Amino acid sequence: xxxxxxxxxxxxxxxxxxxxxxxxxxxxxxxxxxxxxxxxxxxxxxxxxxxxxxxxxxxxxxxxxxxxxxxxxxxxxxxxxxxxxxxxxxxxxxxxxxxxxxxxxxxxxxxxxxxxxxxxxxxxxxxxxxxxxxxxxxxxxxxxxxxxxxxxxxxxxxxxxxxxxxxxxxxxxxxxxxxxxxxxxxxxxxxxxxxxxxxxxxxxxxxx
Numbered sequence: 001x002x003x004x005x006x007x008x009x010x011x012x013x014x015x016x017x018x019x020x021x022x023x024x025x026x027x028x029x030x031x032x033x034x035x036x037x038x039x040x041x042x043x044x045x046x047x048x049x050x051x052x053x054x055x056x057x058x059x060x061x062x063x064x065x066x067x068x069x070x071x072x073x074x075x076x077x078x079x080x081x082x083x084x085x086x087x088x089x090x091x092x093x094x095x096x097x098x099x100x101x102x103x104x105x106x107x108x109x110x111x112x113x114x115x116x117x118x119x120x121x122x123x124x125x126x127x128x129x130x131x132x133x134x135x136x137x138x139x140x141x142x143x144x145x146x147x148x149x150x151x152x153x154x155x156x157x158x159x160x161x162x163x164x165x166x167x168x169x170x171x172x173x174x175x176x177x178x179x180x181x182x183x184x185x186x187x188x189x190x191x192x193x194x195x196x197x198x199x200x201x202x203x204x205x206x207x208x
Contacts, residue, residue: 097201
């Protein structure tokens with residue numbers, strides 16, 4: 001197995017242990033089988049370990065996932081109703097590749113864009129030829145790398161927006177991960193604006 005396929009399998013093991021198959025209303029084996037083609041395709045890649053395995057919202061609904069994150073046994077939480085969370089949809093150009101799972105390559109919490117208004121940060125991310133992360137991808141960071149919230153910063157997820165213009169955010173609150181939202185002109189010293197280099201799906205790594 002390559003470094004990338006080993007990392008993806010480790011991440012799959014984690015979300016299975018956290019009960020993602022229950023969220024998807026299927027057995028653990030059936031859930032794993034959906035990720036198998038993508039993980040197998042990674043055997044011939046040289047992507048390394050800086051990847052995120054992301055299930056699409058068609059497989060697991062994002063509103064159920066923040067409570068499955070934790071830091072020092074403190075479970076993640078949100079004060080937003082489920083319908084609000086479901087309203088944060090990927091923006092044009094940032095839709096996930098086809099398939100129940102896909103990969104995010106070189107994810108980052110956006111340290112370089114801390115304390116920037118979301119609309120300003122979005123322009124900077126574009127000019128740096130990076131891609132803003134979506135809600136699902138931010139939840140994957142909080143699930144697989146909760147230490148990033150403590151050691152780096154919380155982050156906005158500018159690849160997703162609700163109809164009223166808000167973007168989802170994840171940060172530390174009460175010693176636990178918290179899912180919230182920010183307005184396009186708001187800025188916070190503790191929030192970066194998360195990004196990645198690219199996304200790819202199983203169809204022979206069609207890069208997005």
